[in-house]
Amino acid sequence: MLISLLCFDKPGHADLRQLLRPSHLKWIENTGVNLAFAGPMLSPDSKTARGSIIIGEFTNLTDAEEFSKADPYLIGGLFDRVIIQPTRQVYPETLEH
16 A cells, blocks of 8 residues: 655754754665655755655555654654555556555
């Protein structure tokens, strides 16, 4: 099941994001989850991260929630809220996940 995680940073926590980034990236690389996309949500200046978007293949919502709970950004107190929901690939049709 393809599931999206929309993770919103707490305002004013850019320094915490930078501090946690190396452990977050290492975690992402080692999860074993088939990810279709992972990257920051940016502010209008296209430079400042305001959150994260992760889209991956999970067995169910519970597995996605457990995955999210292990994110160093969440553990470290960066995220204000996380929205986890099923999604579906519509376009382009050739994206493999």
